Amino acid sequence: MTAAPPAGLLPTRIKLAHGLGSVALGVKEAGLTTFFMIYYNQVLGFDPRIVSLVLIGAMFVDGLADPLIGRLTDATRTRLGRRLPWLYGAAVPMAIAWTLLWLSPDIATHSTLGLALNLIAVRILVSACEIPSISLVAELTHDYDERTALMRYRFLFGWLGGLLATALAYGYFLKSDDPGQNGLLDPSGYAAFGLFGAVLILVSTLGSAAGQHRRIMTLPPRPPVQRHGLAMLADIALAFRNPAFLALTSGALFLVTGYATMIASVNYMMLYVWQLSDAQLAWYPAGLAIAVFGAFFAVGRAHRRFGKRDTAVGAILFSGAVGFLPYAARNLGWWAELGGWPSMILLLVFMTVSLLGFVVATISASSMVAEIVEAHEVEHGTRIEGVFFAGYLMTQKFGQALGIFLVGELVVFAGLGDRVRPEDLAPGTATALAWAFAGAMVLISIIAALLLRRYTIDRAGHEARLAALASTRREGPTP
Known part of the structure; x- marks a missing residue:
């Protein structure tokens, strides 16, 4: 039986240092879901199906590697503490790989295989930081609310990391000086965008590791974990047989699919469906920021009142309903004139509220993973935080892959081949694209909510398991 994580409130500085470690993931998500598709398709001229297949293939390779990375981080024991050596070791290679992905429009002359390998390297290196970092949630405290x-x-x-990258992309790096040219379709700013992201990734990852270092070194010691392949595979298989974990990951698969579909399609929707200008696009990150800060302050209160599962279920259904309304109103002729500021402001309000629901649901679902750790420990006597969090991240990546696949199909359905300008889109195509997108989002939200309802661990059950574990530790390990 392992030692208990520390009880009580965590210092704010530890929460801040821990949170800083997710900036790299935010930058990666902003780049790959918001700008990668339109950059390689509409700017560099890649077939959208090739771009989506490369993205999906990289996600699947990365996803399959996640449980192995998680299991290896569970077994890591060094003088630098557990988990942290992964953050120190992967930060520099991760920043270099990210820079290369956006380095120059000349990459269009490279092979698809080279692009795929670069993308796989980015994703695996981000996982090598994100998995040990997020696994510390279950080690730093066992308190439900903490x-x-x-x-x-x-x-x-x-x-915030993703928002900063996105805001600077729209407002600076990808903003055109020519009023007649849309900055998203100009290749000149993408290299600087990539370099800025690399610096942000490097500084935040190393800063997070250093900020938590002393605290991690004081955590209770844990017994060695078997490192050989059969033990690793057995732990991974055991995790994926856990009923609560299966319920959570199946629901999260569709939750992330909906989020990825929304984010990956946002530039296409704003350009071709809503006909927004560069100046109007620059306001989009402001809506994202409001949604993020709103979710940050709302989710703790919602968990205390409704619990994590019911908060996630309610939030995703709310998000799907709100997100559907502007597309239905547009297509039925109940919307303001497209391209105007009233249209843009209304759209931003609906998008912000819908996104707030998505963020609350995503935080809630991710937080539910930590309670599965103790449920597994009660039943099997071991803690494998890394495996559970890695398995959850793997599911998220499969959801992202599915979302990007859906966006690729939407792009093909709309006939958005090589460098199609909004004014050149065939009449009626934007309306069909809007119905297809909005309908898919509603369906995905309903499926996610139904699957998340199957998760059964609540606050009372978690506290009962903590009491059982505390009693077992006092009595000593069973021979």
């Missing part, structure tokens, strides 16, 4: 607090800070910093 784990929510850690997740709130993780998502706040992750979103």
Whole structure:
């Protein structure tokens, strides 16, 4: 039986340092879900199906590697503490790989295989930082609400990192000086965007590791974990047989699919469906920021009142309903004139409220992983935080892959081939694209909610398991 994680409130500085570690993930998500597709498709001229297949293939390779990375981080025992050596070791290679992905439009002359390998390297290196970092949630505290607090800070910093990159992309790096040219379709700013992201990734990852270093070194010692392949595979298989984990990951698969579909399609929707200008696009990150900060302050209160599962279920259904309304109003002729500022402001309000629901649901679902750790420990006597969090991240990546696949199909359905300008889109195509997108989002939200309802661990059950574990530790390990 392992030693208990520390009890009581965590210092704010630890929460801040822990949250800082998610900035790299936020930058990666902002780049790959918001700008990668339109950059390689509409700017560099890659077939959208090739771009989506490369993204999906990289996600699947990365996802399959996640449980192995998680199991290896569970077994890591060094003088630098557990988990942290992964953050120190992967930060520099991760920043270099990210820079290369956006280095120059000349990459269009490279092979698809080279692009795929670069993308796989980025994703695996980010996982090598994110998995040990997020696994610390279950090690730093066993308190139900403090784990929510850690997740709130993780998502706040992750979103802020992504928002900063996104805001500078729209407002600076990808903003065209020519009023007749849309900056998203100009290749000149993408290299600087990539370099800025690399610096942000490097500084935040190393800063997070250093900020938590002393605290990690004081955690109770844990017994060695078998490192050989059969033990690793057995632990991974055991984790994926856990009923609560299966319920959570199946629901999270569709939750993340909906989020990835929304984010990956946002530039296409704003350009081709809503006909927004560069100046109007620059306001989009402001809506994201409001949604993120709103979720940060709302989710803790919602968990205390409704619990994590019911908060996630309610939030995702609310998000799907709100997100559907502007597309239905547009297509039915109940919307303001497209391209105007009233249209843009209304759209931003609906998008912000819908996104707030998505963020609350995502924080809630991610926080639910930590309670599965103790449920597994009660039943099997071992803690494998890394495996559970890695398995959850693997599911998220499969959801992202599915979302990007859906966006690729939407792009093909709309006939958005090589460098299609909004004014050149065939009449009626934007309306069909809007119905297809909005309908898919509603369906995905309903499926996610139904699957998350199957998760059964609540606050009372978690506290009962903590009491049972505390009693077992006092009595000593069973021979």
